[in-house]
Amino acid sequence: MSDTHAHSVAFVRETAIPPAPPPATEAGVIGWMRQNLFATWANALLTVVAIYFVYLLLTGTLPWILGGLWNTDSLAECREILQGKNAACFSVLTERWNQLLFGFKYPDEFYWRPGIAFILLFLAAAPVLFFDLPRKLLLFTAIYPFLAFWLIWGGTVWNPVFAALGFIAGYVVFDLYGKQNFAAGFFGGIVAAFVVWFLAGYIVPAIAPEQPVLEAVQSRDMGGFMLNMILGVVCVSLSLPLGIALALGRQSSMPLIKWICVVFIEFIRGVPLITLLFVANVVLAYFLPPGTTFDLILRVIIMITMFASAYIAEVIRGGLAALPKGQYEAADSLGLDYAQAMRLIVLPQALKISIPGIVNVSVGLFKDTTLVSIITMFDLVGMIRGPILASTEWNGVYWELFSFAAVLFFITCYGISQYSQWLERRLTTDHR
Amino acid sequence: MKKSVFLGALTVAGLAAGAAAAGTLDDVKARGKLNCGVTTGLVGFAAPDANGVWQGFDVGVCRAVAAAVLGDANAVEFVPTTGKTRFTALASGEIDMLARNTTWTFSRDVDLKFEFVGINYYDGQGFMVPKSLGVSSAKELDGATVCIQTGTTTELNLADFFRKNNISYEPVPVETNAEGQQQYLAGACDTYTTDASGLAATRAAFENPGDHVILPEIVSKEPLGPLVRHGDNEWGDVVRWTLNALIAAEELGITSANVSEMSMAAGSSPEVNRLLGTEGNLGEMLGLSADWAKNAVMAGGNYGELFEKNIGENTPIGLARGLNAQWTDGGLLYSPPFR
Numbered sequence: 001m002s003d004t005h006a007h008s009v010a011f012v013r014e015t016a017i018p019p020a021p022p023p024a025t026e027a028g029v030i031g032w033m034r035q036n037l038f039a040t041w042a043n044a045l046l047t048v049v050a051i052y053f054v055y056l057l058l059t060g061t062l063p064w065i066l067g068g069l070w071n072t073d074s075l076a077e078c079r080e081i082l083q084g085k086n087a088a089c090f091s092v093l094t095e096r097w098n099q100l101l102f103g104f105k106y107p108d109e110f111y112w113r114p115g116i117a118f119i120l121l122f123l124a125a126a127p128v129l130f131f132d133l134p135r136k137l138l139l140f141t142a143i144y145p146f147l148a149f150w151l152i153w154g155g156t157v158w159n160p161v162f163a164a165l166g167f168i169a170g171y172v173v174f175d176l177y178g179k180q181n182f183a184a185g186f187f188g189g190i191v192a193a194f195v196v197w198f199l200a201g202y203i204v205p206a207i208a209p210e211q212p213v214l215e216a217v218q219s220r221d222m223g224g225f226m227l228n229m230i231l232g233v234v235c236v237s238l239s240l241p242l243g244i245a246l247a248l249g250r251q252s253s254m255p256l257i258k259w260i261c262v263v264f265i266e267f268i269r270g271v272p273l274i275t276l277l278f279v280a281n282v283v284l285a286y287f288l289p290p291g292t293t294f295d296l297i298l299r300v301i302i303m304i305t306m307f308a309s310a311y312i313a314e315v316i317r318g319g320l321a322a323l324p325k326g327q328y329e330a331a332d333s334l335g336l337d338y339a340q341a342m343r344l345i346v347l348p349q350a351l352k353i354s355i356p357g358i359v360n361v362s363v364g365l366f367k368d369t370t371l372v373s374i375i376t377m378f379d380l381v382g383m384i385r386g387p388i389l390a391s392t393e394w395n396g397v398y399w400e401l402f403s404f405a406a407v408l409f410f411i412t413c414y415g416i417s418q419y420s421q422w423l424e425r426r427l428t429t430d431h432r
Numbered sequence: 433m434k435k436s437v438f439l440g441a442l443t444v445a446g447l448a449a450g451a452a453a454a455g456t457l458d459d460v461k462a463r464g465k466l467n468c469g470v471t472t473g474l475v476g477f478a479a480p481d482a483n484g485v486w487q488g489f490d491v492g493v494c495r496a497v498a499a500a501v502l503g504d505a506n507a508v509e510f511v512p513t514t515g516k517t518r519f520t521a522l523a524s525g526e527i528d529m530l531a532r533n534t535t536w537t538f539s540r541d542v543d544l545k546f547e548f549v550g551i552n553y554y555d556g557q558g559f560m561v562p563k564s565l566g567v568s569s570a571k572e573l574d575g576a577t578v579c580i581q582t583g584t585t586t587e588l589n590l591a592d593f594f595r596k597n598n599i600s601y602e603p604v605p606v607e608t609n610a611e612g613q614q615q616y617l618a619g620a621c622d623t624y625t626t627d628a629s630g631l632a633a634t635r636a637a638f639e640n641p642g643d644h645v646i647l648p649e650i651v652s653k654e655p656l657g658p659l660v661r662h663g664d665n666e667w668g669d670v671v672r673w674t675l676n677a678l679i680a681a682e683e684l685g686i687t688s689a690n691v692s693e694m695s696m697a698a699g700s701s702p703e704v705n706r707l708l709g710t711e712g713n714l715g716e717m718l719g720l721s722a723d724w725a726k727n728a729v730m731a732g733g734n735y736g737e738l739f740e741k742n743i744g745e746n747t748p749i750g751l752a753r754g755l756n757a758q759w760t761d762g763g764l765l766y767s768p769p770f771r
Contacts, residue, residue: 076748079639095482104484220511282520376472376512386512387480390473392748396637398610 064088068400074393092394093404096383100404103223103378104387110154110217114226117148121233124148129419152230155216156208162200166193182339219297223378225408230297231379232366232412235304239365240358242305243312244351248342250317261313268310274371276303281375300372308365312358319354320346352427359420363413380405456528456660456667457719460501465509468494469527472512475633476743476751477533486510490531492738493552493658493675496728497529500674500720505731519544522661529671531658533629545662549672552657552735554755554764556650557589558628560635563643565622570649574599579612579621581605586626589652609634623647627654629743629751636748650755670718677725680707680767681734683758688733695726707770714770725770735765 024030038044068088072078078089093100102111124144127137146160170193178185222230249261268276280299288294323346331341351358373382384401388394460466470478470490478488486494491510499505511527522530523545533555534540536548559570559578567573570593580587582605594601604621606612613634616624624631628650635641658675660668681687684704686694691708698710705711709722718724732738736758743751757763 075637084639099482099484104480278516282517282524286520286524288524374514374516376514376517378472378512382472386471386473388473390471390475390479391481392475392479392636393482395475395633395748 070094075396076393088400089397090400092388092397092400096388096394099224099383099388100380101224102226103221103383105221105223105378106217106226107215107221110215113151113154113214117151118226118229120144120148120151121229129423150214152222152226153217153219154212154214156204156212157214158200158204158208162196162204166196166200169193169196219295222297224383225380227297227372227377227379228366228369228409231301231304231369231372234301235308235369236362236365238301238305239308239312242309244316244347246309246313247316247320250313251320264306265310265313268306269314273304273307273368274374276307277371277375279303296377300375300377304365304369308361311361311365315357315361316350316354318357319350319352322353323349352424355420355424355427359416363416366413366416367409380408456664457501457670460528460667464502465507466494466498466501466529467509467511467527468497469511469513469518469521469530469532470494471532472514474533475636476629476747476749478510478531480510487742489553489738489742490533490658492732492742493531493678494529495731496678497671497674499727499731500677500724501670503721503723503727505727519546522546522659525661528667529658529660533656534659536655536657536659540659546659547662547668548657548659549668550657550675551655551764552675553629553655555627555629555654555656556755557586557625557652557654558631558650559623559625559647560616560631560644561623561647563645567623567647570647570651571597571599573601573623575601576622577602577604577620579604579606579615579624581609581612581626582607585652590625593649593651613637629749632743632749632751636750641750666719670720673718674724674728676767677707677728677770678735678738679758679765680770681725681729682736682765683760683767686729686734688730688737691726691729695723703770 021027022031025034037047064087067082067085068090069078069081070090071094072081072089072091073095075089075092078091082089098108098111102108102114106114121144123137124141127133127135127141143164146164149163150157150160170189173192174185174189176185177188246261246265249257250265252258252261277300280303281296284294284299327345327349328341331345336344370379370381372379373385376382378386384405388401389397470486470488473479474488474490476488478486478490480486486508494508494510495505498508511521513521513527513530513532518530518532518534519540521527530546531552533553534548535555536551540546541548559573561567561573573594578590578601580590580603587603590601590603604615606615609626609630612624612626615621617638624634626634628646631646635644635646638644658671660671680703681691684701684707686704686708694704695708695710698705702711706714707725709715709724709726713722715722715724721727733741736753739751739753739756740746743749745752753761753763755764757765759766
C-alpha cells in the first residue's frame with residue numbers, strides 16, 4: 001500500500017510540523033482585546049464609548065478623592081485651604097469617626113467592648129458558616145450571643161448567665177421528654193426556660209454587685225454602624241430558624257397551625273417595614289404605662305425579625321415546592337417520622353435551593369436596618385442625617401459622608417454575597 | 433435573656449403605672465433628670481457636638497429648665513424626636529417637655545391636647561436670592577422662578593403673598609431642604625423660600641454665603657416654642673416661667689456673668705430681687721427652690737446670651753434678632769412681670 005502513491009506524489013511529510021506560535025493578532029493581550037473588545041465594528045464603537053465614560057468618571061472623581069483633606073476642623077476650614085479647588089473634605093470622617101461607628105453617646109472609654117464583640121463575631125460565625133471546621137467550635141457560637149450582649153451592654157454578668165441557664169434548662173427538659181413526645185418536650189422546655197427566667201428576675205437583683213465589672217450602657221446610647229451590625233446580625237440569625245418554622249407550618253396538615261402561619265406571613269408581608277417600626281416606636285408607647293421604656297432596640301429587633309422571617313418563610317417555601325414529591329414519599333417509605341424526614345431529607349435539599357433567595361433577603365434586611373434612623377435611632381445613616389449634618393462645622397458635607405456609608409455597607413453586603421456563592425459551589429452535588 | 437428583659441420591663445411597667453399618677457414636676461425631681469425632647473439635629477437649634485454633648489438654642493431651654501428644677505444644667509436626658517414622633521413622645525409621657533422648633537398652631541394646642549408655654553423663637557417664611565440678581569425686596573420678584581417644598585404651608589403662604597402683591601411667579605417644586613439647596617445653587621430657580629431660620633442655616637452651609645442675601649420680607653407667622661402636655665398646670669407653669677425668666681433676665685440686665693453677684697444680696701431693683709429669690713417667695717410658689725431663676729440663667733445665660741451663642745450674628749448661622757429682640761428694642765419678646 002505504501003508504494004501506491006510513491007510515484008504520483010513528489011513529497012510526503014513524515015513528521016509533524018513543529019507547532020508555530022499563534023499569530024500576534026490572535027494571542028496574548030492583542031488577541032484577547034480583538035476577541036472581547038473589538039470583535040465587530042459595533043463592539044469597537046461601544047468599547048471606545050465605554051472607555052471614554054470611564055475616563056470621564058475617573059478624571060472627575062480621582063482628583064476629588066486623592067486631593068481630599070483629612071485633618072481640618074470644619075468644612076469652612078476645608079474650603080479655605082482648597083481655595084475653590086474641587087476636592088473632598090474627608091476630615092469629617094476622621095473627626096467624627098467614633099460617632100459614625102459607635103454613635104454619639106456610647107462612652108468612649110468603652111469602645112473596646114463592641115470592638116472585641118465584633119472580632120469574636122467572626123470566631124463565632126466561622127463554625128456555622130464553614131462546616132469543615134471542627135464541630136466543637138460550635139460551643140463558642142452558643143456562648144457568643146450572651147458574651148456579646150454582656151460586652152456591648154455591660155451591667156451585671158448574671159443577666160446573660162441566667163439567660164443562658166434558661167436556655168440550657170429548656171434544652172435539658174426537651175432532651176428528656178422530647179424523645180417520647182415532641183409536643184410535651186417542646187412546651188415543657190419553654191415552660192422550664194420561663195421558670196428559670198422568672199426566678200432570675202428575683203435572684204439577679206439580689207446577687208448583682210454594686211459595681212459591675214463592665215459598666216452598663218443604655219440601649220438608647222447605642223448608635224452608628226455598630227447599631228446596624230447588631231440589628232443585622234441578630235435579626236438575620238433569628239429570622240432564619242423562624243422562617244423555616246413558618247414555611248413548614250404553612251405546609252402543615254394541621255389546620256390551626258397552617259392558618260396561623262398563613263395569616264402571620266401574609267399580614268407581615270403586606271405591611272411595609274417602616275410601618276412596623278413606627279408601631280414599635282410610637283404606637284406601643286400608647287399601650288404601655290407612661291414612663292415605661294420597654295427597650296427600644298428590643299422592640300425594633302422583634303419587628304425586623306418578624307418582617308424578615310415572613311420573607312424567608314416564603315423563600316424556603318419555594319425551595320420546598322421545588323423538591324419532587326418523590327423525595328417526600330421516599331422519606332415516608334423509609335419509615336422516617338416527620339421530624340426525621342424534614343431534617344435528613346427534605347430541608348437539606350430545600351435549603352440548598354433557597355440559598356440565593358435567603359441571601360437576597362439577608363442583604364436586603366441588612367440594608368433595611370438604616371430605616372431605624374426614621375424612628376430616631378442613630379444608626380450610621382441616622383448619625384449622618386442628624387447630628388453630623390446639623391453641626392455648624394459640618395453642615396453641607398454630603399458626598400463624603402454618604403460615600404463612606406455606602407462603602408461600609410458595600411463591604412458587608414459583598415462579603416455576604418461572596419460567601420453565599422462559595423456555599424453554593426461547595427454544596428453542588430449534581431453533575432452539570 | 434430577651435425574655436427576661438421583657439418580664440423585667442413588665443414588672444417595671446407595673447411599678448411605673450402607680451408612680452405616673454403623680455405630677456410631672458414630682459416625677460422629674462424623683463428621677464433626678466429631665467427628659468427633654470429635641471430634634472435629631474437642626475443647625476444652631478439642637479445637635480450633639482464631636483464629644484456627644486448637645487448644643488443649641490432649643491437645648492439651652494431644656495438645660496435652663498433642668499437647672500431651675502434640679503439645680504443642675506446637665507441633669508437632662510435629651511430624647512431626639514423627628515417631626516413624626518415628637519407629639520406621640522410627649523403625649524405618651526416618654527418626655528416631660530418638647531423643645532423642638534415646633535410651630536404654635538391652634539390645632540396643636542387644642543386638638544392634640546398640648547400646652548404651648550411660650551415662644552422662644554419668632555420665625556417666618558422668607559426668601560433667599562443671589563446677590564447678583566440685584567433684588568432688595570420680595571416685591572420685586574415679579575416673574576421669578578421660586579424653589580418651594582411641595583405639600584407644606586410655605587407653598588400656600590407663597591401663593592398668598594404673590595397674589596396679594598399682584599405679581600406672578602413660576603414654582604419649581606422640590607421635595608426636601610437638601611434638594612432645594614442643590615436646585616437653588618444650580619440656578620434652577622431665582623429664589624428659594626422656606627422658614628427664615630432654615631434659610632440662614634442653609635446659606636451658612638454654602639461655599640460663598642456672602643453671595644446670597646435673605647430678603648427682609650417675612651410672609652408667614654411661625655412662632656416656635658416649648659410645649660408640655662395638657663392637664664398638668666404646675667409643670668406647665670414651671671416651664672413657662674423658666675422661659676420667661678430667661679427673657680426677663682435679659683431685659684433686666686442679668687447675665688450668666690453677673691448673676692451670682694446679683695443674687696448674693698438684695699439689690700436696688702425689686703423685680704431683680706424677686707426674680708433671683710433675694711426677696712419674696714416666687715420659687716416656693718412654683719414648688720422650686722428660691723434660686724431657681726438664678727440657676728436657669730447660670731445654665732447657659734439669659735435669652736440674649738443663648739441667642740448670640742447659638743444662632744446670633746457672630747455664629748455661622750448669623751441670624752439677626754429681628755422680631756426676637758426685647759420689646760424695649762422693638763421686638764416681640766415680652767415677659768409678664770415677676771410679681
